[in-house]
Structure formats: C-alpha cells, structure tokens
Amino acid sequence: MVSYHIHPGDYNRLIKGTVGERRLNNFTRLHDALQDTNNPDALWEVVQEIRKIPRDLELLSEEAFRLLVIHFKEAAKDGGTQGDMWCARIITVLDDKRSVKDDFTRWDYSDMMSALNRLGRYEESLQELERAVKSFDVDSILLNHTVRALGGLRRLDKAVENIRDVESRFGIKASEYTLGYLIQQYLYAGEKAKAVELWQEMIENGSLGSIEVVNGILRACVKLQESKLAQNIYDGLPGLRIESNLESLNLMLSLAVADIQCSRERSEFLQTIHDKVATSDRQVFDRNVLSSILADFSKKGDPEGAILVHELMVRHGFQPDIGEHNDILHCYARLQQTDKAVEWLQLMRRLGIRPNRSTYVLLMHSFTRQRMPRETEALFRQLIVDGIEPDLAICNHLLLAYEQARMNRRCLLLYKSMFNERSIGLDQLSFSCMFNAVFHSEKAHLEGGEGRHGNGSAMLDPAFQRRIREPIRVLNEERQTMSLNTQPQTQQQYLFENVSSTTEFLNPRTIFRDMIIVGVRPSRSLYSNILRAFLAQNDFAGATVALRALADYFVLRPTPKMKAIVVTWVYKELERRGIENNNTLSKGELSKVVSMMERTRGLIEMLEKIVSGELLVKSEDMALTESRSRMKGFPEDHGSDTITQVKMEMGGDLVDLYSRSVFAGSSWSTVEDSPNLTDLKDFERWYRAYSNRTTLAQAIKANP
Structure with missing residues (x-):
C-alpha cells in the first residue's frame, strides 16, 4: 500500500474549496493509477497535475516516487522514441524527488544514470556519479553506468582506467556485461587489438559465463564483418563451458553468408547446409535456421541465393510462408529491380500466398524511391482490393510519392483524408511531405496540374495491372484465413480532438x-x-x-x-x-x-x-x-x-x-x-x- 505522508494541517488545507478538492482528487487518482501496471500514460497525466503545485510534491512518500520510477522503467522497455520519452519522464520524477527529499538513494542514482545514458546525455550521467560517490561507495551497477557513459563519449581508455581504479580501491570487479560492452565499443571504434586484449582478460579471470554477453560481441563482429575473430570466439565456447544457442548459430551463419564471394562458394555452402539438415538433429538445423539463412542472403543483396534457400526449404518439407517470400521481394526492392519484384509478387499469388501489409509496403517504398507515383498508386488500390486496411505507413508512402512527383492536388486530397480518418492520422513524415509540397509548389505549377509523371504511367500499362492483379490461388480455408494478416485499426488521439482542419489549399x-x-x-x-x-x-x-x-x-x-x-x-x-x-x-x-x-x-x-x-x-x-x-x-x-x-x-x-x-x-x-x-x-x-x-x-x- 502506498502512503503519501499527508499531515493533518496539510489535509485540512487540501480539502478547503474547489482547488483543494481538485488537489485531493489528484492524489486519489495517483493511488489508483499506481495499482494499474498496464496504464503508465494515466499515471503520467496525474503526475503532471501534481507537478503544477510544487508543494504537493512534498506530500509524496519515498514509496510513491519509487513506484513511479518502476512503472516508467517498465514502459521504457519498448524501445524507440517511446522508450526515450519514458526515460525523460524518469529523469523528471527523480529531479522532482531531489528537489523535495533529502534521501536520494543508490537506486535513484542508478536509475538516473541509466535514463541519461539512454538519452545520450553522458556528461550529465557522469555528474550524477560525482554526486553519488559523496554518499555511497561505487558498486558494480554504478560502475556499469559509468562505463557506458564514458563509452558514449568515446572515452574508452578512461573507462578502462575507472575499472582498474574501482577494483583497486573498493575491490569491486566489473561485471561481464560491463566488459562485454567495452569489447563491443572497442570493435566499433576500430581498435581490435584492445578488444581482443579485454576478451583474453575476461577469459583468464573466469568472469565470463553468459552466452548473452558472447552473442553481443558476435553481433558486433557480424556488423563489422570480423569473421576470423568471431570464429575464434565461437570455437572457444566449449572450453569455457558455455553452451551456444540458436542466436549464436544464426550469427555465425550470417557471417558465413557474408563471406561468400562467388556462385561456387554459395553452392558449397548450401550443400553443407543441405547435409546438416538431412543428417543432424532437426531441433537445431530446422525450418528456423533455413529461414534465417534466406534472410541473410536477402540482406546481402543476393536474390538468387535467397531463392535457392527457398527451394531447399521446399525440398526438406518446410513450406515457406509469407515472411520468406517477403524477404525475397525485399531483396529485389532494395536493388531497385522493380520488374523482378512485381514478377515475384505475381508468383506468390499463383502459389496461393496472399500478399500482406508488409508486401505492399515494401513494393510501394521501392516505387516511391524511384519516383514512380502511378505504380505506387496502383499498388495502393490493389491492397484495398485484397482486403488490407490502409494505415499511416501505407498512406505516407503514397503521400510521399505524390509530393515527389509534384502531384499537389492528389497530395492535398490524401492529406485531408488522413487528417479526417482518425484510424490513420498524421505524423512527422506526413507534415514533412506537406511542407515540402509547399516549398516545391512553384515547380509544380510550371510542370502542370499533376506535376511530373513517373517512368511511364501504371494506369495506362495493362501488363503491370495484370501482374499485380494475378488471381490468388485458392487453398484450404484455414490457410487463407491465416494469410490475411489483418490488424485492428486503432483510433489516433489528437491533441485537440474536436477541432477541424482549415486547410483548403497548400497553405x-x-x-x-x-x-x-x-x-x-x-x-x-x-x-x-x-x-x-x-x-x-x-x-x-x-x-x-x-x-x-x-x-x-x-x-x-x-x-x-x-x-x-x-x-x-x-x-x-x-x-x-x-x-x-x-x-x-x-x-x-x-x-x-x-x-x-x-x-x-x-x-x-x-x-x-x-x-x-x-x-x-x-x-x-x-x-x-x-x-x-x-x-x-x-x-x-x-x-x-x-x-x-x-x-x-x-x-x-x-x-x-x-x-x-x-x-x-x-x-x-x-x-x-x-x-x-x-x-x-x-x-x-x-x-x-x-x-x-x-x-x-x-x-x-x-x-x-
């Protein structure tokens, strides 16, 4: 149960008048929101109301502040901009606590440094460490946050000095996660020798025991194409009594695919995979491994290799689904081979693989990049025929295609439809397109009412229309239902729900x-x-x-x-x-x-x-x-x-x-x-x- 530490005198002042009732209602709402772990947004709304009256912050107990941070840390796990937003709110709550409470705990410093590091505010994170050491000894958690802050500032040698200093002064050793992070940063900085030196030190000290740390280092090796170092690390795992997992295997296979230089090497590699699947335990070399290899060929830009893996899956009885087909289509799209991408779409429909939202987003993105608005528009119409509800990403691709082609009339009509349809809404990209359309409006007037056309008009190309409208082969009802992959549309919340747009032209x-x-x-x-x-x-x-x-x-x-x-x-x-x-x-x-x-x-x-x-x-x-x-x-x-x-x-x-x-x-x-x-x-x-x-x-x- 959360206590708010409200003194009788404060309570009497709170309940007097409508202002007092509103303030008391805020604390009641806070109590209810703290019990609901699934609605951090409601919790933040209450916090904002309480923050309007600084004295009310003094009424919050230590437990209330702690629970707020815990709720917001859970919300920050989602990652991306939303995660960054919740980290910023953690900092706000802890700053408020510091302003009204004297007991800033070790956990508070840890959470503050973690949030600051997440937002890239590394100098401020180190300032928090200076405050913390005045009251507490440095432990392994604070050391980890310190190393990450120094790593973010590219002061890796200073981070190593801190590790040595803390070990000599306090007898605290850096955790394997801290050392693993440093090894990754040295690799990214191009200092391979120092990364290897730290790796050897971690092995000799016996501090390595988690495959997750190893996988983090292998991910850095994959990103930098350090296949030799990755192979040495992977081969040494049995001696360290660390069992590799599926992620480790996929990372090593990804490096192997990246190292393939010619068709002969590709054939030899796929033959080896074929033999492994045929003779090894299916729990390891199974459908998931083949799917991962197919995706690796796609990322490499080798559609022929991806198709060969596709055929290998069929040969071993693993029916490729929409994900594998989209990987191949994505490969063609990245290479801007739009004709082959459309041919693959046609093949998918013939095989009874119903295109989903991702299929159309990949194709629309490719045609938009090549400034082919008519083709993008034709795909938009076809996805509606296929029963896929347009969402914000899909409409943004079409909006961008219209804007790049100076088709301002259609751009404006689509924009207004997106604004009025709250299940779609608008975001930063939408407004970027509209302000760019204003910037290029003079050129659009000179180039005609519909602006410049793409490379040919899909509306006048019956061959293109025929390929994207290939009838989908009807399979059993269960598979058709699973392939639709429809997602429920969510209503976008506007800041001013009941206000209408006044935009009638590119103003x-x-x-x-x-x-x-x-x-x-x-x-x-x-x-x-x-x-x-x-x-x-x-x-x-x-x-x-x-x-x-x-x-x-x-x-x-x-x-x-x-x-x-x-x-x-x-x-x-x-x-x-x-x-x-x-x-x-x-x-x-x-x-x-x-x-x-x-x-x-x-x-x-x-x-x-x-x-x-x-x-x-x-x-x-x-x-x-x-x-x-x-x-x-x-x-x-x-x-x-x-x-x-x-x-x-x-x-x-x-x-x-x-x-x-x-x-x-x-x-x-x-x-x-x-x-x-x-x-x-x-x-x-x-x-x-x-x-x-x-x-x-x-x-x-x-x-x-």
Whole structure:
C-alpha cells in the first residue's frame, strides 16, 4: 500500500474549496493509477497535475516516487522514441524527488544514470556519479553506468582506467556485461587489438559465463564483418563451458553468408547446409535456421541465393510462408529491380500466398524511391482490393510519392483524408511531405496540374495491372484465413480532438495549425522543412511565428542548416529591396545579420525586423519601398498586429505558441535562450547550397 505522508494541517488545507478538492482528487487518482501496471500514460497525466503545485510534491512518500520510477522503467522497455520519452519522464520524477527529499538513494542514482545514458546525455550521467560517490561507495551497477557513459563519449581508455581504479580501491570487479560492452565499443571504434586484449582478460579471470554477453560481441563482429575473430570466439565456447544457442548459430551463419564471394562458394555452402539438415538433429538445423539463412542472403543483396534457400526449404518439407517470400521481394526492392519484384509478387499469388501489409509496403517504398507515383498508386488500390486496411505507413508512402512527383492536388486530397480518418492520422513524415509540397509548389505549377509523371504511367500499362492483379490461388480455408494478416485499426488521439482542419489549399499557415491540432512534435528535419515552406512563399510573418513557436512551444534549437535557411532568405530579401532602389546591401546591415545568427532569439528578431521594415537598406525613395511592401501583403505600419493575426491563424487560438509547453522537452532543448556556438564551416556549406536554390527559384519566377 502506498502512503503519501499527508499531515493533518496539510489535509485540512487540501480539502478547503474547489482547488483543494481538485488537489485531493489528484492524489486519489495517483493511488489508483499506481495499482494499474498496464496504464503508465494515466499515471503520467496525474503526475503532471501534481507537478503544477510544487508543494504537493512534498506530500509524496519515498514509496510513491519509487513506484513511479518502476512503472516508467517498465514502459521504457519498448524501445524507440517511446522508450526515450519514458526515460525523460524518469529523469523528471527523480529531479522532482531531489528537489523535495533529502534521501536520494543508490537506486535513484542508478536509475538516473541509466535514463541519461539512454538519452545520450553522458556528461550529465557522469555528474550524477560525482554526486553519488559523496554518499555511497561505487558498486558494480554504478560502475556499469559509468562505463557506458564514458563509452558514449568515446572515452574508452578512461573507462578502462575507472575499472582498474574501482577494483583497486573498493575491490569491486566489473561485471561481464560491463566488459562485454567495452569489447563491443572497442570493435566499433576500430581498435581490435584492445578488444581482443579485454576478451583474453575476461577469459583468464573466469568472469565470463553468459552466452548473452558472447552473442553481443558476435553481433558486433557480424556488423563489422570480423569473421576470423568471431570464429575464434565461437570455437572457444566449449572450453569455457558455455553452451551456444540458436542466436549464436544464426550469427555465425550470417557471417558465413557474408563471406561468400562467388556462385561456387554459395553452392558449397548450401550443400553443407543441405547435409546438416538431412543428417543432424532437426531441433537445431530446422525450418528456423533455413529461414534465417534466406534472410541473410536477402540482406546481402543476393536474390538468387535467397531463392535457392527457398527451394531447399521446399525440398526438406518446410513450406515457406509469407515472411520468406517477403524477404525475397525485399531483396529485389532494395536493388531497385522493380520488374523482378512485381514478377515475384505475381508468383506468390499463383502459389496461393496472399500478399500482406508488409508486401505492399515494401513494393510501394521501392516505387516511391524511384519516383514512380502511378505504380505506387496502383499498388495502393490493389491492397484495398485484397482486403488490407490502409494505415499511416501505407498512406505516407503514397503521400510521399505524390509530393515527389509534384502531384499537389492528389497530395492535398490524401492529406485531408488522413487528417479526417482518425484510424490513420498524421505524423512527422506526413507534415514533412506537406511542407515540402509547399516549398516545391512553384515547380509544380510550371510542370502542370499533376506535376511530373513517373517512368511511364501504371494506369495506362495493362501488363503491370495484370501482374499485380494475378488471381490468388485458392487453398484450404484455414490457410487463407491465416494469410490475411489483418490488424485492428486503432483510433489516433489528437491533441485537440474536436477541432477541424482549415486547410483548403497548400497553405503553410493552416498546415502548421493542423500540426498543433494533431500534437506532432517537429523533428529537426521537419523544423527545416517548415522554415523553407514559409520562406519560399516570402511569408516572413508566418516564418516569424513558426520560428518563435518552434523555439518556445516545442523548445527546439536551430542547427547550422536551419540558420542557413533563415539567413539566406533574409539576405536575399534585403538584397532584393536594395537592388530595387539601385543600392546594394550595406556591410553594416550584413554584420547585423551575422551577429543575430549566433542566437535563436537573434533569428527571430531578424525575421521580425524584416516584417516590421526596420531591417531595410536606406534609400532615397522610401515611398517606393513601402508601396512594394504593401504589395507583398504587409500593412502600412508593418507593426505587431500582423504577427498577432498570423499567430491566431497558425494555432494561437488553440494554445499560447510563445510560452513553454508542457509537451516540449526534446533532448537538445535549453532552459534559457543563451547564445550557442555556430559551426561556421557547416553553416557556410548550407548557406551556399540554399543561396543557389533561392537564386534558381527567383530566376524561374522571373522567366516562367
């Protein structure tokens, strides 16, 4: 049972009035959420409410904080961006505990360092170690987190020094998992000799006993194609009394496939596998091993080898299923041999193998990469005929195909359908496509209403249509039912469920508002696409609001690429206004731009001055400049009213875009807008690239 350590006086204050009832209700909800191990999201919602009143954190007991961390650690096991999000929340909870409690335990330091390492915040993890050693001796767990932090900083020799120091001072030896991690990092760093030295030391000390550690080292060998070292490690396992498992065998077979150089070697290898399957225990060399070998040939880019393994499976009575067929199709797709991929799809249908979602995603991805939108669209129509429900990934492939082909009308229609169909929804890639479509809209207008076509039109190619529509051979009912592989559609939760989209054409302002409604956090690449879209439309007011929202609401720091985008367009605008008045951009104005570039706020101020007209080249005829500015859509006073109006249009009616958001908190966020160093070399590279692009865009507009 969780105790909250509420004093009588605190309790009386809590229950007085509606505010007190709400606070008390939060603690009741927290108690219920802590008992439900399957709903960490509900637990985090309650934590957010409690955090709004700092004094309420003092009422949480040690057990409550511990349970919160345990629940969030369990949620972080899923991996990917979701796992990173839960690690960030673990850090938030532990920071809160540190602010209100004096007893920060050894487990707290361990969990904090683990979460920081997961997010790549290695320097902060080492700072936590410095705090921990003031109260506790270093144990094997803290040592493991320390080594991983140093490994993340590529300070491997320092990690070894720490291991030696802890062993001499405290008598604590590094665990086999710590040493195994170091061996992998040395291999990835190209220091094979030091990796072998650590391996020999681990063997001599007798600290190695887990096949999982060995498999981790073998995975590094597979990635780096260190087949000789892997073979020595694998052959030495019996002497170490460590029994290999199926993963070890598959890793070694993967290396063997990678080492095959010619068809003769491939034939000899497959003959050996055939003999093993025929004579050995089926519990080892069975269908799973053959399937793994087929996948290895596919990853290597050898479709003929994968097909030979496919035939070998049939020969030994192992009927290949949709997974093996998709591996072969994926191989053709990666090699951009789309004709052969479609032929394999046709063969699958003849054999009675019903294509599933993955089959179509692989094919659509291949045709999208080759900018063949009509073929991608034909596959989309066919998967619907085959009874597969379109999901976000499938629709994103089609959206990307439309965007790359400048088919803006279809791109917009699909986007609106995805927004309205909550079982599909939108994500970062969807919005990247839309902002890119805005950026390329001028080219799309020049190339016609449907943009450029792919290499031929699938809608006019009866042979392509016939191959993808090959009737599926009907087998027994049980197999057909299993092959459908349909997945239930989940309803996507938007940040503002009852708000509708105002996007009726390729308008970056309304698309940005949709992004607020959906609740998508922009990545750095999406950040760049947003700025390009606004500036390509010469919408400096919209770019100003977008940049402030990205800096304040989403807490994103611009990279040299993003700075180059803003500076390029601002410089071109200043140059355009100066040239119109038979003047050139003064060195003083350019120095202002360079100075502003150093800060996030400086970029915002730069755009605001363009909108307000303060950052203008001085000329004799200001009336002409003001007249041309009004033609660009700015009011006469160039004042803040324009910014306010644009802000409301871009989502200011939903949230305060200029305040720190509770949804913000990326790993590169900053608490204050302090000046940050700019990589000038990287900035200049991007500046040259975007300067050429904007000049080309202006030339196209001038000579349509």
